[in-house]
Amino acid sequence: MTARHTQPRHCRDGALRIGLAEGGGWTTWDLTPAQVATLADHEGLLRMHPETATRWRLRAKDQVGSVRLGSGGGTVQLTITPKVPVDRLLHLVSYAPDRARFDPRPVAADPRPDLLPALAHAFVSAADRALLHGVLHDYRETDDTLPVVRGRIRHADQLRRRPGVPVPLEVTYHDHTPDIPENRLLLAAARRLLRVPDLSPAARSALQRLVARLDGVRQLPTGAPAPDWSLNRRNARYGHALPLAELVLRSSSYEFGDGRQIAVDGMLVFMWQLFEAYLARAVGEALRVRIGGRPEPQDRNFHLDAKKRLVLKPDLVHYAPSPHDGVLRQAVVLDAKFKTKPARDDLYQMTAYCVRLGLTEGHLVYASGRPNVVEVPVGEGRLRIWRHTVDLARPWRELEAAIAELAEKIDTARAASAGRLAP
Structure with a gap:
């Protein structure tokens, strides 16, 4: 050709x-x-x-x-x-x-003009989870002039500025403050999104509440780079919100020139990896809201063999409270496939997941195709493998509705089944 x-x-x-x-x-x-x-x-x-x-x-x-x-x-x-x-x-x-x-x-x-509205919902959700247990504080060294001693006196500055005068005092102290890089980044992203004209009322209200909660945090000066941060035990609960905040600022760092071109940060992504991670996290969050429990994207806690050499790698395992004792146990297993045609290997893989996790329902999600269900005999019982589709060609607002609908179907199938294979 x-x-x-x-x-x-x-x-x-x-x-x-x-x-x-x-x-x-x-x-x-x-x-x-x-x-x-x-x-x-x-x-x-x-x-x-x-x-x-x-x-x-x-x-x-x-x-x-x-x-x-x-x-x-x-x-x-x-x-x-x-x-x-x-x-x-x-x-x-x-x-x-x-x-x-x-x-x-x-x-x-x-x-x-429609990029930032596509990010607003996810950012608001992540920021709300990050601040669920309060705004993160940390100690910051502060130089100040006070009428009383706080921290330590800076004697050189005191003698240079006020020789022979006892007060006020030049002091340095450690202040426990919310004005830290992580919160500045969240505030900058929230204020940037609030300038977008076509946000939904719900997203705008949530962003305004976020700004109010970050009282005492300084705004970034216009044109200033995003503050540096690194993930650690202290800020681990901000781990999803901070990359989204950076994404918001990157997507808005436009330099208008001749009206035909703008300049934005470069970005590369493997679509199959992105599809898998998106499905796992979006469906996991929808299930958490719907049935409670804890989603585990890319769960690596299960092995196919007794010697634990063959790690199973489902894209999502959702743990839900048991109706008998309230203990969290595996309740849903899902795997995403960025392909247009189902393959037999997909069914074999999901069968292994279900048998090993002790579940009677498994869910495969494709980027296109026709949904159906395959019944697989296992011992004296059987398991069902559902094949769903999520059409990425739909507008992003419809994608959110599609994820909620998928979570509802998964929950309905879970509730209608026996739930777990016999040990």
């Missing part, structure tokens, strides 16, 4: 803009030796075949996003367009920001 030849486009600084499509065919590009060398250094992103010394055929692999590569005359902006619109993509990333790889080097893009 002949590859389509593409006319070159350039960014305002002269960098070549190469646009490929997720799952697309070959396209032909005129490249300089320096640009060829740049792309060859990133062979994990695309396939390359030469036609002539200066004409090359290119085809995307299995990542999507946009990133700036190389330097000088070899600079290339590579954009691999996903099959889903960018607002849908960011909605998925908002549930799994750890699956995206960001690059601070700016890439040119088209303005999209």
